Amino acid sequence: EERARLLGLERLLSGDAPGRDPRRSMPRVPSPVGVQFTVAGGFGAGQVLNASGGGFAIATTAPGALGARTIVRLSLPMTGIEYVFPCRVAWTQLDAQSGMGVAFDGARRPARALAQ
Secondary structure, eight states: OHHHHHHHHHHHTOOSOTTSSTTOSSOOOSSOEEEEEEETTEEEEEEEEEEOSSEEEEEOSSOOOTTOEEEEEEEETTTTEEEEEEEEEEEEEOSTTOEEEEEEOOOOOOHHHHHO
């Protein structure tokens, strides 16, 4: 089951080949994917416009606070697979193209804790 999830995530991130646009070093999502995320006091929704190994660019009218931790839930209806990512809001934009960038925020354990 975990292998299938990994393959699904690889397909999700396999958009455009790197190098087509010099501004992007990572693949882009070929079409917008709906997401839900946590915000202070509730939940928000949006669409992933870009994805990379470091995080997502999400179009949303209600971005989280800069630096805030959030949980991003992405569900692929065609496969039924759901992904949940702990993230931190890296940037926000409030204008005609409102959105936010989130960076993956993986928790690290001290080496001593792993050895026990």
